[in-house]
Amino acid sequence: MxxxxxxxxxxxxxxxxxxxxxxxxxxLGSVSIPNWAIFKSFFGTLEHESWSYIIQDYRLPKxxxxxxxxxxxxxxxxxxxxxxxxxxxxxxxxGISSGASLGVALVILGAGIFGGVxxxxxxxxxxxxxxxxxxxxxxxxxxxxxxxxxxxxxxxxIIGLMFGSITAAVVSVLSYFxxxxxxxxxxxxxxxxxxxxxxxxxxxxxxxYCFGICLSIISIKGLNTLLLGENYAKSLGLNIKQSxxxxxxxxxxxxxTITAFAGPIxxxxxxxxxxxxxxxxxxxxxxxxxxxxxxxxxxxxxCDSIAQVPASDYTLPINAIxxxxxxxxxxxxxxxxxxxxx
Amino acid sequence: xxxxxxHIILETENLNIGYKTKKKESVIASKINxxxxxxxxxxxxxxxxxxxxTLLRTxxxxxxxxxxxxxxxxxxxxxxxxxxxxxxxxxxxxDPIASKNLSVFELVALGxxxxxxxxxxxTTEDINIVNQALVHTNIETLKHKKCFELSDGQLQKVLIARxxxxxxxxxxxxxxxxxxxxxxxxxxxxxxQKLVKDTGKTILFSSHEIDLAIQLCDKMIVMTPExxxxxxxxxxxxxxxxxxxxxxxxxxxxxxxxxxxxxx
Numbered sequence: 001m002x003x004x005x006x007x008x009x010x011x012x013x014x015x016x017x018x019x020x021x022x023x024x025x026x027x028l029g030s031v032s033i034p035n036w037a038i039f040k041s042f043f044g045t046l047e048h049e050s051w052s053y054i055i056q057d058y059r060l061p062k063x064x065x066x067x068x069x070x071x072x073x074x075x076x077x078x079x080x081x082x083x084x085x086x087x088x089x090x091x092x093x094x095g096i097s098s099g100a101s102l103g104v105a106l107v108i109l110g111a112g113i114f115g116g117v118x119x120x121x122x123x124x125x126x127x128x129x130x131x132x133x134x135x136x137x138x139x140x141x142x143x144x145x146x147x148x149x150x151x152x153x154x155x156x157x158i159i160g161l162m163f164g165s166i167t168a169a170v171v172s173v174l175s176y177f178x179x180x181x182x183x184x185x186x187x188x189x190x191x192x193x194x195x196x197x198x199x200x201x202x203x204x205x206x207x208x209y210c211f212g213i214c215l216s217i218i219s220i221k222g223l224n225t226l227l228l229g230e231n232y233a234k235s236l237g238l239n240i241k242q243s244x245x246x247x248x249x250x251x252x253x254x255x256x257t258i259t260a261f262a263g264p265i266x267x268x269x270x271x272x273x274x275x276x277x278x279x280x281x282x283x284x285x286x287x288x289x290x291x292x293x294x295x296x297x298x299x300x301x302x303c304d305s306i307a308q309v310p311a312s313d314y315t316l317p318i319n320a321i322x323x324x325x326x327x328x329x330x331x332x333x334x335x336x337x338x339x340x341x342x
Numbered sequence: 343x344x345x346x347x348x349h350i351i352l353e354t355e356n357l358n359i360g361y362k363t364k365k366k367e368s369v370i371a372s373k374i375n376x377x378x379x380x381x382x383x384x385x386x387x388x389x390x391x392x393x394x395x396t397l398l399r400t401x402x403x404x405x406x407x408x409x410x411x412x413x414x415x416x417x418x419x420x421x422x423x424x425x426x427x428x429x430x431x432x433x434x435x436x437d438p439i440a441s442k443n444l445s446v447f448e449l450v451a452l453g454x455x456x457x458x459x460x461x462x463x464x465t466t467e468d469i470n471i472v473n474q475a476l477v478h479t480n481i482e483t484l485k486h487k488k489c490f491e492l493s494d495g496q497l498q499k500v501l502i503a504r505x506x507x508x509x510x511x512x513x514x515x516x517x518x519x520x521x522x523x524x525x526x527x528x529x530x531x532x533x534x535q536k537l538v539k540d541t542g543k544t545i546l547f548s549s550h551e552i553d554l555a556i557q558l559c560d561k562m563i564v565m566t567p568e569x570x571x572x573x574x575x576x577x578x579x580x581x582x583x584x585x586x587x588x589x590x591x592x593x594x595x596x597x598x599x600x601x602x603x604x605x606x
Binding site: 224227232234239281282283 | 402404423424425426427428429431432433435437438439440441443444445448449452453455456458460461462508
C-alpha cells in the first residue's frame with residue numbers, strides 16, 4: 001500500500017501552492033496595489049485608505065470565498081462519486097443546483113407577477129440567498145424522502161436528475177412570462193460570483209461549510225467501504241441507510257450554501273476529484289479528502305484570478321471560466337492517461 | 343450430543359425461503375434443516391433457479407426467512423447486530439468490485455473494517471492479519487497491484503483473502519468459480535479446502551462444479567425440487583441423490599466416476 005507518508009511531499013507542495021495562489025489572487029485586480037502594501041494591510045490600515053478598503057473588504061473576502069467554494073464543491077463531488085460509484089456524478093446530481101435556481105427564478109422572475117412595490121423589496125441580496133437555500137433544501141428534502149423508500153442508490157441518482165428536469169422546465173415557463181430586465185438579472189445570478197460577500201455573510205457561509213466538512217470527515221470510513229459496493233459494505237457491518245443519509249446531508253450543506261452565496265458554479269465539483277486522483281493514485285478517502293480540499297481551493301483561486309483579467313477593468317463570469325479552463329484540463333488528463341481512474 | 347452442539351457454526355430450523363409481497367408469499371424451498379460443523383468445507387449445488395442464491399441470501403441476512411430460523415454459533419440470526427454479524431460471517435459475492443482502483447492490500451485491508459476505529463486506521467495487528475491472509479491465499483506478490491490489473495482468477499483469490507482478513511468463523515461464497523477456466527476452478531476450490539484445514543474455519547460455497555465439489559467437500563447441500571439434502575458426498579452418491587438433481591432427458595449421473603454424462 002502506498003503509505004500515507006509517501007504523499008507527505010505532495011501535500012507540502014500543495015499547501016505551498018495554495019499559499020502562493022492565495023497571495024497572487026489578492027495582489028491581482030483592476031487596481032494595481034504594490035506587494036508591500038498588501039502585506040502591510042493585513043496588520044493594519046494603510047495610509048492609502050482606498051487600498052486597505054479594496055484589500056480588506058473586497059479582495060480578502062473574495063479569496064476566502066474562492067477557497068471555501070472550490071474545496072466545498074470538490075469534496076461534495078468526491079462524496080457523490082463514491083456514493084453513486086459513478087465517475088460522472090457531481091455535487092449537483094441530487095438536483096441541488098436546480099432547486100436553488102428554481103428558488104432564485106421564483107424570486108427574480110416571479111417578482112414581476114407581484115407588482116412593482118414587492119419587486120424592489122424582494123430582490124435584495126439576502127432574499128436571493130434565502131430563496132436559493134430554500135429551493136435547494138426543498139429539493140433535497142424530496143430526495144431524502146425518496147431515498148428512505150428506495151433501496152437502490154442508482155435510483156436516487158435518476159430521481160435527482162428528474163427533479164433537475166422539472167425545475168428547469170418551471171424556470172423556462174417563468175422566463176417566458178418575464179421582462180428582459182428580470183431575465184438579465186436571473187442570468188447574471190447564473191454567471192456565479194465570488195465577490196460581493198461581506199464579512200458577516202462569509203461567517204455564516206463558513207459555519208455551515210464547517211458542518212458539511214465535519215459530516216464528510218465522519219463518513220471517511222463508510223466511503224472507503226462503499227468502494228467495494230453496497231452488498232460488501234453491508235456485510236462489513238456498515239449501516240448503509242445511515243451512511244447514505246449523512247453523505248447526502250453533507251453534500252447538500254456544502255453545495256447548497258455555495259450555490260446560495262456564489263451562484264451555481266459549474267464543473268469544479270465534477271472535475272476536482274478526477275484531477276486529484278491523477279496525482280494521488282489512491283482510492284483511500286483519508287488521503288483523497290484533504291487532497292481534494294487543497295486542489296479545489298487552488299484551482300478556484302486560479303480561475304478567479306483569470307476571471308479578473310489582470311490589469312484590466314473587466315471581470316468575466318466565474319462560471320464560464322471554471323468550465324473554459326477546467327474542461328480541457330480534464331480532457332487532456334484523460335486522453336494522456338487513457339484511463340478514467342475511479 | 344451436547345459436545346457436538348458446541349461445534350455447530352450454522353444451523354437452520356425448519357427454514358422456509360422465498361419472497362413475500364403484500365399480496366402473496368412465494369415459497370421457493372421449505373423445511374430446510376442444515377447443520378454445519380466447525381472446520382468443514384460445504385458445497386451447495388442445485389439446478390439454476392432452484393433457490394441456491396435465495397438460500398444464501400437468507401443465511402446471510404440479506405433477505406428474511408419466510409418461516410423458521412437460522413442460528414449462527416447458537417444465536418438466532420435476527421438477534422445479531424450488523425456489526426456482530428460482520429465479525430461472525432464474511433462473504434464473497436458475485437458483485438463486481440465498485441472501485442478497481444483499490445490496490446490488493448487496500449482491498450484486503452477493508453476486511454478489517456468491523457475492527458478498526460472511526461476513521462479506519464489499521465493497527466500493527468490489523469496489518470499482520472492482512473498479511474497472513476495474503477500468505478494463506480498465495481498472493482503476497484500481488485500486494486501492490488491495482489485491482490484493474492488482475493485476472494479474474496487472481497481477483498477471486500484477493501476477494502477470498504479479504505474474507506479471511508475479516509477473521510470470522512464462517513465464510514460464505516456465492517459461486518466463486520464462475521468466469522474461471524477449468525484449472526482455476528479446481529485451484530479455487532482446492533484453495534478453499536486448504537483454508538479449512540489451515541485455519542479451522544467453516545466455508546460454505548455454492549457452485550455448479552458438482553464433480554469437483556464431490557471430490558473436495560466434506561459435506562454437500564443438494565437442492566432438488568422435492569427436498570434439500572445435506573450429507574457426505576459418498577453417501578449422497580450411494581443414495582442416488584444426484585440423479586434427482588436435473589431433469590433426466592439429457593444428462594445422467596455416473597456413479598463410478600462421480601460426474602455427469604450426456605445421454606447418447
